[in-house]
Amino acid sequence: MSFLLLRRRRDRTPGAIGKKRRGLSFGSLIFCSLVLFPFLAGTGGAAEEARGAATVAEVNHVPITAAAVDEAVQAYLRQIGHRELSPSRMAELRRELLERLIEDELIYQEGIKKGETVGDGELEAEAARLRNRFPSQEAYESALEKENLSRAQIEAGLRRFILIRKTWDAASSMTEEGKRNWLKQMREHSEIKIY
Numbered sequence: 498m499s500f501l502l503l504r505r506r507r508d509r510t511p512g513a514i515g516k517k518r519r520g521l522s523f524g525s526l527i528f529c530s531l532v533l534f535p536f537l538a539g540t541g542g543a544a545e546e547a548r549g550a551a552t553v554a555e556v557n558h559v560p561i562t563a564a565a566v567d568e569a570v571q572a573y574l575r576q577i578g579h580r581e582l583s584p585s586r587m588a589e590l591r592r593e594l595l596e597r598l599i600e601d602e603l604i605y606q607e608g609i610k611k612g613e614t615v616g617d618g619e620l621e622a623e624a625a626r627l628r629n630r631f632p633s634q635e636a637y638e639s640a641l642e643k644e645n646l647s648r649a650q651i652e653a654g655l656r657r658f659i660l661i662r663k664t665w666d667a668a669s670s671m672t673e674e675g676k677r678n679w680l681k682q683m684r685e686h687s688e689i690k691i692y
Contacts, residue, residue, distance in 0.1 A: 554595060555690045556602040561595065569594040595691070601661055603683045608664035615659045623655045 552560040570591055574580060581587060631637040641651070668679050 553692055554599060555688070556599055557606060557687050557689075559602055559606070561598050561602065565598055566591055566595050569598060599684075599689060599691075600680055603680065603687060604664050605657060605661050606687075607683060608660045611664070611667075613660055613663050613667075615656045615663075619659055620652065620655055623659055624651070627651070627655070 551563045553563050553566055554561040570587070573590065573594065574582070582590065628634065628637050631640065641647075668676055671679060
C-alpha cells in the first residue's frame, strides 16, 4: 500500500505534478489507497498479476512494485478527474510518482530509524477520519469487503501513513530548501535501485 503525496493540497492540473511537491491531500490518498484500489494489481490473469508484483525499484532493499506505482497513477488520475493522459504524459507521471514512492519509503525508514511510533489514540483518530468519509458504518464495511481489505491491513496502512506524516511534520519546520536538502541527504545515504 502506498501513502505518497502526503503534503499540502496543491494545483491539480496534469502538468503540475512535476512542478509542485505532494499534489494530493492526506484524506484523498487514504481514500484512494485503502478503498478505491485493491492491494493487488488487478485480477486480469497471470500476466497482469506478474506485472503488478514486479519490482520496479528498491529503497534499501525494500521493493516498490509496479502495482504500487499503478495505484498511485490511478489515484492521481481520479483526483484530477481523468481516466488517462497522453502516452508521453502517462510515462512522465509514472516516473514522477515512482520518485514520490521512493521519497515516502525514505521518510518512513527515517521515522523508524529515529524511533517514531504511532500510539493507539493516533491510530484510532485516523481510522475514525477514514470511516467518517462514508455515509454510514455499513457503507464503510461494504467498501472494505468489496476491496477485500481486512482490518489488519487497514491498521497496518494507517500506522505507516501516520509514521510518514509524523516524520515529515518533524522536518516541516525547515524551509523548503532545507526539506529538499534533507531528502537529498537521505537519498545519498541510501541504496536506491530503479529497474
